[in-house]
Amino acid sequence: MSDPSSINGGSVVAMVGxxxxxxxxxxxxGMQALTVSNDxxxxxxxxxxxxxxxxxxxxxxxxxxxxxxxxxxxxxxxERKIEPxxxxxxxxxxxxxxxxxxxxxxxxxxxxxxxxGHPYICGFDLIGCINFAKxxxxxxxxxxxxxxxxxxxxxxxxxxxxxxxxxxxxxxNAQDRDAMSGWGAIVYIITKDKVVKRLLKTRQx
Amino acid sequence: xxxxxxxxxxxxxxxxxxxEHRFNPYSDNGGTILAxxxxxxxxxxxxxxxxTGYSINSRFQPKVHTLPCDPxxxxxxxxxxxxxxxxxxRLGQRVQWxxxxxxxxxxxxxxxxxxxxxxxxxxxxPYYVHTIVAGLDEEGRGAVYSFDPVGSYExxxxxxxxxxxxxxxxxxDNQVNLKNQYDVxxxxxxxxxxxxxxDTIKLVKDAFSSATERHIHVGDHLEIKIITKEGVKVExxxxxxx
Numbered sequence: 436m437s438d439p440s441s442i443n444g445g446s447v448v449a450m451v452g453x454x455x456x457x458x459x460x461x462x463x464x465g466m467q468a469l470t471v472s473n474d475x476x477x478x479x480x481x482x483x484x485x486x487x488x489x490x491x492x493x494x495x496x497x498x499x500x501x502x503x504x505x506x507x508x509x510x511x512x513x514e515r516k517i518e519p520x521x522x523x524x525x526x527x528x529x530x531x532x533x534x535x536x537x538x539x540x541x542x543x544x545x546x547x548x549x550x551x552g553h554p555y556i557c558g559f560d561l562i563g564c565i566n567f568a569k570x571x572x573x574x575x576x577x578x579x580x581x582x583x584x585x586x587x588x589x590x591x592x593x594x595x596x597x598x599x600x601x602x603x604x605x606x607x608n609a610q611d612r613d614a615m616s617g618w619g620a621i622v623y624i625i626t627k628d629k630v631v632k633r634l635l636k637t638r639q640x
Numbered sequence: 641x642x643x644x645x646x647x648x649x650x651x652x653x654x655x656x657x658x659x660e661h662r663f664n665p666y667s668d669n670g671g672t673i674l675a676x677x678x679x680x681x682x683x684x685x686x687x688x689x690x691x692t693g694y695s696i697n698s699r700f701q702p703k704v705h706t707l708p709c710d711p712x713x714x715x716x717x718x719x720x721x722x723x724x725x726x727x728x729x730r731l732g733q734r735v736q737w738x739x740x741x742x743x744x745x746x747x748x749x750x751x752x753x754x755x756x757x758x759x760x761x762x763x764x765x766p767y768y769v770h771t772i773v774a775g776l777d778e779e780g781r782g783a784v785y786s787f788d789p790v791g792s793y794e795x796x797x798x799x800x801x802x803x804x805x806x807x808x809x810x811x812x813d814n815q816v817n818l819k820n821q822y823d824v825x826x827x828x829x830x831x832x833x834x835x836x837x838x839d840t841i842k843l844v845k846d847a848f849s850s851a852t853e854r855h856i857h858v859g860d861h862l863e864i865k866i867i868t869k870e871g872v873k874v875e876x877x878x879x880x881x882x
Contacts, residue, residue, distance in 0.1 A: 579807055580807065580809075580810045583807025583808055583809075586853050587847065587850040603820075604814060604820060607819075608820055
């Protein structure tokens, strides 16, 4: 367990619905088997884009601040909000910049384009290769469990309430089968004119 | 991984380290199995793909076996297929000897304990398998027992084993044992109820279709064996072949 991407644990998942997207994460921060904190959210908002970051916790914090800095500069230069597609490319190029000494992360981006209203999600590997998914993306130590859950629960064109139930059940049941994830969960349901953040009541073990 | 240490070809030739060759007695043949117990039935299902690494050796190599006893017992040992086949063959012999010695068919509970002793008997050179047994208990209810490679076992309502166990197991927690589901009226956690045979088979097909979609070692065909007091029925279902 000296693999940097599974020292601290944690997982994220994002899904597309009908004119909405959802992104969720667990709340655990650990050092190998020892849980250090149950208040470690892994989703960060940058204007119209939401970024889920799993992997090595030090890199999660560093990158979230790097992107805060870069998005602030974007806002000053462009005098407009960053869209999810643009942010995804920013994430990709920032990660590839560290091609031979990478950040040990598994990022996921979700959001709705404020101009077109199109839902957008994507995932990345640690050096920034983008996975453009139409349905769902997963990341973190319970990614196998999340793949199994999402592949069997997800269906096209879910309304926001149904999408919330689907992503929550996928996340909760996946993290309950992973010792490195859990200890609380957060889910964001994003529609064109509203963002709802929910803290889920979960098993604490 | 993405980086390998750079070795200068010239110095590599000069300081050619001795290469150690070693026989490896194990390999992984992929595949996944799944068992669910009902009120008066049990099902044991498995895909029929047989692999080594990225190669598909066979698209139809069934691995869910019916033991030669009456009432029948279903067993599958998933993992390294040579060990699985050997375990099932020897178990079949032991089950027949049991009927000769005791003049009665073996119960699933006794069969499970027998498997434990057989697996633990090879504690220091284990059968490299995840074993699942399904049958009807002495009250006629569905019974599922699952084992680790060295014989630690437990009776359960459902269990997935093999390559895609990590994909299927949380789905089973959610849909069979109703984990993380709450009653809308009372707000209390839902408690598991027995599924009908039709619903069980639908669930098994969904679980395998999903696992096939995301796991390269699962696919080709699904073989579902259903055990009731009438005997064993077999159902086949096509899975994706890519």
